[in-house]
Amino acid sequence: MSAAAAGPVPQLNVKLIVPFVNSVRAVFTTMIKVPTTVQRPYLKTAAPTAYDVTSIIGFSGDVVGSVVISMHQATAARLVTSFAGTAIAAGTADYADAIGEIANMIAGNAKKDLGRAACITVPTVVFGAGHSVARLSDVPCVVIPVTTPVGDFAVEVNVRQVSPAN
């Protein structure tokens, strides 16, 4: 059981992070039409930040883990409006679909540049004021903070490579 083997925090692999930084920029510019400023990524070691809306996409294959996109409710509503071109009522399947689709575009775009065989899952979308995603002991977690004119969000990249680079 991995719970008994909590060791040092795994190291950051920059080659696995850059594709996600580039993907956030590309997706937000072309698809969501919201300008972004990507802040310096950092290794998540302290207690996680709490958010209201989180979408999660899993990776399996040569790269395993997940990408997690978390934001506050007001930011989510504004991003969905910008993405869909119209306001969508929170609490509907359409709203959850739009949040999940943003994560799907970021993960899918990054996957192309990872240079490895990886599958991504359909998104899972979590709603609830003040929840957080836990850090597990065997996957490094890098937080990419992103600021935008409609609110900030965080992209957490929790992936590790299980096969050697080509």
Next chain:
Amino acid sequence: MSAAAAGPVPQLNVKLIVPFVNSVRAVFTTMIKVPTTVQRPYLKTAAPTAYDVTSIIGFSGDVVGSVVISMHQATAARLVTSFAGTAIAAGTADYADAIGEIANMIAGNAKKDLGRAACITVPTVVFGAGHSVARLSDVPCVVIPVTTPVGDFAVEVNVRQVSPAN
């Protein structure tokens, strides 16, 4: 964009649900040492129930989607204690690892019986009082309610098959 195409709720495929029911029973009996009673599964169509602890495992390959295990904080603490054989402090990586490992065992065990090529991801664990997992419009969501002497939990199976059965 899938948000614009919210159609009828997809149908329940029993062959994709039974492996998860059997897996819950097997994992809890042999690994967690807590007796379970699996209630009748139902299609999640109304507003989702709120929980405090959720672990999520993604599926990709011939079966895509996720399995989501949600419970209240008190139940989570008791299950972790029973699984680990000792109390583990909430908020630690060990605690999150244990919660994730329970989901991993349930998903891994079910995967063997799905009879199809599917990859599962490492777990993502969410903490926060009163959060819920949204239903997306293109994946059926079946809730398997489970009662135990230390508290109840729900296993949500959000999977669909993308290749024909053998």
